[in-house]
Each structure stands twice: as structure tokens, then as C-alpha cells.
Amino acid sequence: MKFSPTISLLAMGALALASCNSSKQGTATNPGKESSTTGLEYNTDEGMKVSSFKKIPTGPGLVYIEGGRTVLGTMEEDVTNTHDNMERTVTIASFYMDEAEVANIHWLEYLHYLRKDSTEEQYKAALPDTAVWARDLSFNDPYVTYYLRYPGFRYFPVVGVNWLQADRYCTWRTAKVNENLGKTGGSTKGGGLFGKKKKKGDDAAAAGSAEGATAGALADGKGGPSIEQGTSLPNYRLPTEAEWEYAAQALVGTQEVGNENQEVKRIYPWDGRSTRNAYGKKQGQFLANFKRGRGDYAGIAGSLNDGAMITDYVYAYPPNDYGLYNMAGNVNEWVQDVYRPLSFQDVEDLNPFRRNGVGDPDSKYDKKGYQSLIDDHVRVYKGGSWRDVAYYLSPGTRRFMAEDSATATIGFRCAMINAGSNK
Known part of the structure; x- marks a missing residue:
């Protein structure tokens, strides 16, 4: 040739x-x-x-959750007979989530800045209901006084916070973190919520006019970073129910590279059917803080099982394969979704989320006649708590409560979209 x-x-x-x-x-x-x-x-x-742009900075306290296809739904027998979380295949986009529950010290920081920068009304509206610890037939009185503010409880999860308060905290945190980004030129400190602490132990505009002023400044680039500059973080928010359940499953730890099949499922956020550690030096120790049985919150002296009569340090117990702590037990966690029993068949299969009663209006539920508790103001919570038995530790279980109600067993963590990515 x-x-x-x-x-x-x-x-x-x-x-x-x-x-x-x-x-x-x-x-x-x-x-x-x-x-x-x-x-x-x-x-x-x-x-x-x-503007020049490298990548969006990672927000304080967040870890990356790689998205993908999964099967959501109850992995255990439906002992409550609610049939409200049947198995279905969905795809969840990648996102970020707090590695641990929001702790008392973080809420006290929030209250500090509210008192400093907002009205007394806004400050009082943000106070947790510490009376959630009070029980007529139990001596929990010390927790009413000490749990939120005593230094020894600093890194225990905040409780007594209703869904509305948690949602407002997310708004405040967004404004405050972006305000700090503007001062530091776009850099953030990683690890933990506002800096992870290894030992046991409030911000510009949270609502109202101050919040609106901050949001406006961020939007037009005056007085802070703008969206177009790429230096401001997207909103901190409560995770959707699907995001929370997906992150709790942490099936990324079971996948073989190149294997398209999801051959291993998990009942809990860890491998196996047991709530005890099956490996290493901590073999036999409990992997979550929960109620073992009637009257058994922590085991017997000298041989405590989960070691916590009530809540525990937010970094206690091993993290799951995404690096998230206490995705089972310690406290239940609020998620964004309005509760409906048939959400599993109504919502879409890409980033499923129910924001209201579209397709299943609350008029179908007889709340006024006391035949139902469901309306557009009840929200889902998930994860099990120190007061729950092991059944509720499974990521697929779901319960609901009025968005303006609070208990000593419900806290929350924040999430954020993976901005500028189609993954």
C-alpha cells in the first residue's frame, strides 16, 4: 500500500x-x-x-452521599400492619447530609445569634420544648432543666424541636454559613457540625425581615456571595424521606465494582440481622442506642448493652458506609415529607418526595370527625430512638406526627443538593 x-x-x-x-x-x-x-x-x-469557578465548596458538617438506583421500602415484616412503605425501585440523585444529628451546642449557637440579631419573639419561638422530658409517672425532672444547657450534654442530639423549628434552623444555617463564606473568600472548615469534636462533653437572620434581607443580598451579590459567582452554598434543608432512607441503607458498602445488581440488602444501616457488632475488638457490642425490651434501656450495671439510658453522644456507635452516625437509634429524625400512607405508589421514581396532598388530598381523611390523624400538616419521621425497640431501627419504617409537635425522641439533621452536577 x-x-x-x-x-x-x-x-x-x-x-x-x-x-x-x-x-x-x-x-x-x-x-x-x-x-x-x-x-x-x-x-x-x-x-x-x-466568575471563575472551580467547584462548589462543601458545607460545614456535610458528607457526600453518592446517589443511584435502589429499592426503598420495608425490609422487615410489617408488624404494625400499616402497609405504608411497600418496596419500589427509585433513583436518588447524589446529595450531602450532616454526618451527625444536630446537637444541643448547635441549637444554643442558633439561640445565641437569634437573641443577638433578631427579635425576642423569634428567639422565644425557637426555644425547644424542654418539658418533653416531663412524665407524670417518671422522675425525668433533671432532664427538663439540664439536658439542653448543661455542658455535659453539649454533643447530645437536640430534642423538643418540632418540624417547623427544624425547618427554620435550616434557613438560618444557610444564611449564616454563606455570610461566613463571604468573609473567608469561599473556604469552609470540614469535619463535624461546625467542626467535629472528638470528646463528649445563634446567627444573622433566622426568620422575618432579617432573613429576607440576607437572602436578597445573596441573590444580587451585594453584601455577600451570589449564586452566579458560585461561591455561595445551596440551601441547608431537611432531607426528603427517600434521601434519608437511601442514606441510612448505605448499600454503597455492599456493592462490587462493575456489578449492576444489588444482590445484598440490609435490614439495618449495617450488615447482618443482628443489632450487635459481629467483628473485631468490639464484637458483641450494640451498634445503636435503642430499647432492648420492656424496661431495658441500657442493660445491667457492669455489663451495659448500648450504654445509654436516654440519648447519647452524636458520634457514638460506628458510622455506616457513608460515614453517617446514628442513622438508627439515638433519636428519630424529621424529614421533609408530608405523610400519606400511599406515598410509595404516588410519588415519582426519580427523587421521590411528597410536599403536599396532591393526588391524595387531606379532605379524604376525616380528621375533624376524629377518624384520622392525617392532614397536610403531619410530617414523617424515621430512624428509631433510645425509647424504641429494634423494629424501628430499620430504614424502611416510617411514622408521622404533627409538624408543630415535639417529643424527647425526635431530633434532625440537615441535607443539601449536589449543585452543578447531574449525578
Whole structure:
């Protein structure tokens, strides 16, 4: 076969043209100096401002949850006979979630800044209901006084917080973290909620006009980072029920590389059918804080099982394969969703979420006639608590409560979208 100079020159020209075209293909981190559709230059007096961008900074306290396909639903026998979380295949987009529950010290920080920057009404509205510890036939009185504020309880999960209060905290945290990003040039400190602590042991606008002013500043870039600059974080928020359940399953720890089948399921956020550690030096120790049986909250002196009569340190017990602590036990956790018994068949199969009663209006439920507790103001909570038996530790179990109610067994953690990604 003879060498053809003509063919060689044509090939070289094609490669050069392809190289030239590819160099003009903008990306998020390298959009180029001019528009690929109009040819107009960026960042001139008349041109559009296009900020440099590397990637969105990771918010304080968050860990990355890689999304994917999974089967949500009850893995255990439906002993409550509610049939409200049947198995179904869904896809969850990647997101971020707090590695641990929001603790008392974080809520006290919130209260500090509310008292400093907001009205007395807003401060009082954010106070947890410490009376949730009070029981007529139990001497829990010390927890009413000491649980929230005593230093020894600093890194125990905040309780007595209703869904509405938790939602407002997420709004405040977003504003405060972005305000701090503006001061530090876009850098954040990783690890833990506002800095992870290894030992046991409140912000600009949380609501109302101050919150609105901060949000406006962030939107237009005056007084803080804007969305277009890529230096502000998306909203902290409560996770959706599907996100929470997916993160609790942590099936990423069971997958073999290149295997498209999900051959291993989990009843709890860890392997096996037992609530005890099956491996290593901690073999036989409990993997979560829960009620073992009637009257047994912690075992016997000298041989305590989970070691906690009530709540425990938010970093107690081994994390799951996403690095999340206490996704079973310690406290139940609020999620975003409005409760409906048939959400599993109503919601979509990509990022499922029920924000209201669309398709299943609350008029179908006779709450006024005391035949139902369901309306558009009851929210789902998940995970089991120090006061629950092992059945509720399974990620698929779900319960609900009025959004303005609180107990000593429900806390929360925040989540955030994986902005700028289709994964």
C-alpha cells in the first residue's frame, strides 16, 4: 500500500479543525473568554460577568452521599400492619447530609445569634420544648432543666424541636454559613457540625425581615456571595424521606465494582440481622442506642448493652458506609415529607418526595370527625430512638406526627443538593 501525501494532509487538517473546535467548547470551570453562541466577550464593561469557578465548596458538617438506583421500602415484616412503605425501585440523585444529628451546642449557637440579631419573639419561638422530658409517672425532672444547657450534654442530639423549628434552623444555617463564606473568600472548615469534636462533653437572620434581607443580598451579590459567582452554598434543608432512607441503607458498602445488581440488602444501616457488632475488638457490642425490651434501656450495671439510658453522644456507635452516625437509634429524625400512607405508589421514581396532598388530598381523611390523624400538616419521621425497640431501627419504617409537635425522641439533621452536577 502506497503512502498518499494528500490523504495525510487531509487527516492532519481534520485533526487541527477538531482540536480548534474542542478548544472552544466551554465547561463550567473554563467557559472561555467569549460566548460560543454570540462571540461577545465576557467580563468587559458591556459584557456579562462570568466568575471563575472551580467547584462548589462543601458545607460545614456535610458528607457526600453518592446517589443511584435502589429499592426503598420495608425490609422487615410489617408488624404494625400499616402497609405504608411497600418496596419500589427509585433513583436518588447524589446529595450531602450532616454526618451527625444536630446537637444541643448547635441549637444554643442558633439561640445565641437569634437573641443577638433578631427579635425576642423569634428567639422565644425557637426555644425547644424542654418539658418533653416531663412524665407524670417518671422522675425525668433533671432532664427538663439540664439536658439542653448543661455542658455535659453539649454533643447530645437536640430534642423538643418540632418540624417547623427544624425547618427554620435550616434557613438560618444557610444564611449564616454563606455570610461566613463571604468573609473567608469561599473556604469552609470540614469535619463535624461546625467542626467535629472528638470528646463528649445563634446567627444573622433566622426568620422575618432579617432573613429576607440576607437572602436578597445573596441573590444580587451585594453584601455577600451570589449564586452566579458560585461561591455561595445551596440551601441547608431537611432531607426528603427517600434521601434519608437511601442514606441510612448505605448499600454503597455492599456493592462490587462493575456489578449492576444489588444482590445484598440490609435490614439495618449495617450488615447482618443482628443489632450487635459481629467483628473485631468490639464484637458483641450494640451498634445503636435503642430499647432492648420492656424496661431495658441500657442493660445491667457492669455489663451495659448500648450504654445509654436516654440519648447519647452524636458520634457514638460506628458510622455506616457513608460515614453517617446514628442513622438508627439515638433519636428519630424529621424529614421533609408530608405523610400519606400511599406515598410509595404516588410519588415519582426519580427523587421521590411528597410536599403536599396532591393526588391524595387531606379532605379524604376525616380528621375533624376524629377518624384520622392525617392532614397536610403531619410530617414523617424515621430512624428509631433510645425509647424504641429494634423494629424501628430499620430504614424502611416510617411514622408521622404533627409538624408543630415535639417529643424527647425526635431530633434532625440537615441535607443539601449536589449543585452543578447531574449525578
